Amino acid sequence: MNENNRIENKASHTALMAVIHRFLATYDNRIKDKGPDNLAFVFLPPKARFFLRFAFFRTVITKKLQKKVPGSYEYITARTNFFDEIFISAAKSSIDQIVFLGAGFDTRAIRFQHLTSGSIIFELDTSTTQNVKINYLKKSKIHLPENIVYVPINFNKDNLKQTLLSHGYLPQKRSLFIWEGVTMYITNESVKKTLSFIKDNSGYSSMIAFDYFYDSVIKGTSDSFGAKELSESARKIGEEFKFGIEEGLVDEFLKENGFILINHYTPQEFEKKFLRRAGRNTLGNMYGFAGHVYAKLKG
Numbered sequence: 001m002n003e004n005n006r007i008e009n010k011a012s013h014t015a016l017m018a019v020i021h022r023f024l025a026t027y028d029n030r031i032k033d034k035g036p037d038n039l040a041f042v043f044l045p046p047k048a049r050f051f052l053r054f055a056f057f058r059t060v061i062t063k064k065l066q067k068k069v070p071g072s073y074e075y076i077t078a079r080t081n082f083f084d085e086i087f088i089s090a091a092k093s094s095i096d097q098i099v100f101l102g103a104g105f106d107t108r109a110i111r112f113q114h115l116t117s118g119s120i121i122f123e124l125d126t127s128t129t130q131n132v133k134i135n136y137l138k139k140s141k142i143h144l145p146e147n148i149v150y151v152p153i154n155f156n157k158d159n160l161k162q163t164l165l166s167h168g169y170l171p172q173k174r175s176l177f178i179w180e181g182v183t184m185y186i187t188n189e190s191v192k193k194t195l196s197f198i199k200d201n202s203g204y205s206s207m208i209a210f211d212y213f214y215d216s217v218i219k220g221t222s223d224s225f226g227a228k229e230l231s232e233s234a235r236k237i238g239e240e241f242k243f244g245i246e247e248g249l250v251d252e253f254l255k256e257n258g259f260i261l262i263n264h265y266t267p268q269e270f271e272k273k274f275l276r277r278a279g280r281n282t283l284g285n286m287y288g289f290a291g292h293v294y295a296k297l298k299g
Contacts, residue, residue, distance in 0.1 A: 013237045015104030015129055018181060019043045021076040023052065024062055028077075030283055035077065036084055039107040042140045043133065066284075069233050071226035074286035078274035079211060082265070082292055083180050084108065086209045091115035096173035096203070099164070100124060101194065102155070102182040105133055113145045120147050122169060127152035155186065160197050171201040179210035184218075184241045191243050192257060199258035199297060207296045208259065214289045215244035224267075224288030250291055259295040266291060 023044060025035025041049055051057045065073055087108045090098060092115055100106055103123035109116065123130070130152055137144060151167045153160070165171075177198055183191055198208060216222035217231060218241050234240055245253050251261050265273060267288045275283050 014181065014185075014234075014239055016043070017072075018076055019105045020048075020061070021065070021073050022080055024058060024073065025077045025080070027055075027058060028283075031077065035080070037080060037107055037111070039110060039142065040105075042107075042142060043105045043136050069226060069229050071285055071287040072230065074271075074275060074283045075226075075290060077283065078270055078286055079180065079290075079292070081274045082211075082270070083178060083209060084112075086176070086294060087178065088112060088115060090176040090207070091119060094118040095176050096120065097122065097169065097175040099169070099175055099177045101177060101179045103133075104129060104181070106178075106180070108178075109145060109148045110137075110142060113147075116145070116147060120149060120168070121145075122149045122151050122164065122167065124151045124153050124155075124164075126154060155190065160194065161201055164201075172203050174203040175206045177202075177206070177208040177210075179208060181211065183210055183243050184213045185239055185243075187242050195257040195259070202297065204299075205296055207262070207294065209292075209294045211290055211292045212250070213241060213244045214291065215246040217241060217289045218244040222289050225285055226287045227289050230287065245291065247291075250293060254293070254295050255298075258298050260298050261293070261295050263294040264291065 019040050022035055022037040023040035025031060026038055026040060028034055041052075044052065052061065062073065087098065091112055096118075097120050098109075098116070099122045100109075101124055103125045106123070109121045109123065125133075130150055134144075134150065149167050151163060153163050175198075179194075195208075198206065214222060214224070217224070217227050220231065222228075231241060250264055254261050267286065267290055270290070270292055271286050275286065
């Protein structure tokens, strides 16, 4: 099965794995106030939802995940907090539009709906993943806020501008684009096309937040913590990494594509900000090759 067909016929494996990690975090007493995604359980298969209620099975699964892909649990826990923080800040500023590029099983539009009454939220993803998500939410009787617009799209085939405009997106409005766990799976050309779309089709002072891997991971030369294990795991499920930014060159990359850096976290800075409490790391080491960006349009 080629990549286009696989994407259209199977809900994202990586999206499901992220859900499992976020769910496990909701029980983790080492995390202040525990994991923030209290709706992650909704997307678990019924058997997994049943067994993972018990501490024994959660411990077994956590150990297996840590052995298979070390640093993934810590990384996703920190990443969730990073994007939550940016989403909340934008919502509190009454930003006009929030666009999730590859929303997966994201729940921010529901979890923080008390903050977003003045915003329209567009969730873009393949129809397969999106339908699974909506069905799980409805089965769990989760109220879907009226300001969420679900936008089915095949990023490999469909025109992003036409698709968004046809669902009510307004290019002149100030917007936040959230691009979580996506860039590393698409080509350099696709990344630049997406940034070009945002630059040419969003209002003054619009922003973007995204994560990325160092280019050395894509080339297979990285010896950073978790790099080889994660790359092998991604290859086995047919979701190989394709895009990266050379370490230390993210500011230059953003300027070339029409953006100004607001904030950037190296892996070490990210771990310090989102995993440490009272000066110590309460969970463990996250990936040593993932950067996180918050940027705005030039001019």
